[in-house]
Amino acid sequence: MNEKYSDRSGVEPADRHAGPGYSTLVAVWAALVALTGLLVLVSRAGQGAAVWGLLLITPLKASLVFYFFMHLKYEGLLLKTVLAVALCTLVVFFTLLFADTAFH
Amino acid sequence: MNLEAVLPHEHRDDFAGKLGMWLFLLTEILFFSGLFLCYSYLRAKYPADFHQAGSDMNVVLGVANTIVLLTSSLTLAAGIVAIQRRRRRLALGCVLATILLGLVFLVDKAVEWTAEIHHGLYPGASHLARQPPGVQVFFGLYYTMTGLHGLHVIAGISVLSVMAVWVARGRIEPDRPLALENSGLFWHLVDVVWIFLLPLFYLAA
Numbered sequence: 001m002n003e004k005y006s007d008r009s010g011v012e013p014a015d016r017h018a019g020p021g022y023s024t025l026v027a028v029w030a031a032l033v034a035l036t037g038l039l040v041l042v043s044r045a046g047q048g049a050a051v052w053g054l055l056l057i058t059p060l061k062a063s064l065v066f067y068f069f070m071h072l073k074y075e076g077l078l079l080k081t082v083l084a085v086a087l088c089t090l091v092v093f094f095t096l097l098f099a100d101t102a103f104h
Numbered sequence: 105m106n107l108e109a110v111l112p113h114e115h116r117d118d119f120a121g122k123l124g125m126w127l128f129l130l131t132e133i134l135f136f137s138g139l140f141l142c143y144s145y146l147r148a149k150y151p152a153d154f155h156q157a158g159s160d161m162n163v164v165l166g167v168a169n170t171i172v173l174l175t176s177s178l179t180l181a182a183g184i185v186a187i188q189r190r191r192r193r194l195a196l197g198c199v200l201a202t203i204l205l206g207l208v209f210l211v212d213k214a215v216e217w218t219a220e221i222h223h224g225l226y227p228g229a230s231h232l233a234r235q236p237p238g239v240q241v242f243f244g245l246y247y248t249m250t251g252l253h254g255l256h257v258i259a260g261i262s263v264l265s266v267m268a269v270w271v272a273r274g275r276i277e278p279d280r281p282l283a284l285e286n287s288g289l290f291w292h293l294v295d296v297v298w299i300f301l302l303p304l305f306y307l308a309a
Binding site for chain 1: 122123126127130133134137141144145148149155163167170171174175177178180181182184185188285288289292293295296299300302303304307
């Protein structure tokens with residue numbers, strides 16, 4: 001079955017609510033809990049490890065929520081692009097901030 | 105005879121409804137991101153003070169609240185699947201469980217704030233005023249960001265309470281669960297914000 005179900009994706013109405021099932025949702029929840037445990041462990045390993053944990057594990061957890069719980073995986077290109085533009089804007093903000101503070 | 109002119113026609117555009125909700129969520133993301141930018145700048149400016157302040161945080165309560173919110177996201181996502189599969193009672197149970205978990209989060213947060221205020225760790229307290237400037241800034245950000253997040257949790261619980269009534273009354277239809285889906289999007293975003301707050305404050309030490 002086609003996984004996309006947005007009204008303008010050309011998918012038939014019967015497929016409009018395709019999305020994750022219960023087992024997928026539970027698996028994602030288990031992964032999120034495990035990653036939380038890993039984040040706590042990594043944060044105990046030292047300042048450098050804590051920063052890397054913050055930069056890698058936290059966005060991964062957020063991505064899982066966006067992708068499965070918020071159904072982004074099953075959305076069309078338009079919604080994904082809108083979100084990507086906003087997130088890229090944020091990356092620019094953070095880059096400009098740290099470029100400023102690093103050479104201030 | 106033109107039937108379309110005689111039969112009542114319901115205009116609906118679920119995609120537009122969902123796109124509008126996502127645009128609202130983007131404003132929320134940018135709203136919280138301003139605070140995350142403040143945090144990043146001040147942590148880079150006072151790394152030792154943030155490390156010291158982070159040691160005063162209750163990691164167990166922070167992680168427990170994370171598990172509570174992650175579980176609430178699971179129950180709500182499962183509720184949406186249930187309503188789509190025409191299992192209304194299960195969907196109602198899932199939405200009510202989400203509301204209950206949201207309340208548990210707020211009670212947990214209230215217990216935590218009470219303990220911190222009792223220890224003089226709040227803006228304006230004489231104990232905190234004697235601490236280094238970075239520690240004072242840390243707790244200022246902590247109360248601002250977790251407080252704003254808490255307000256969003258309260259808003260989410262309020263919206264989900266309406267959704268629970270709508271599910272119970274059959275107003276959320278299996279082929280048209282947009283209102284419940286959009287409420288879920290808001291709740292999941294509140295969860296994502298907390299996912300970032302955990303390492304910034306509770307694991308800062």
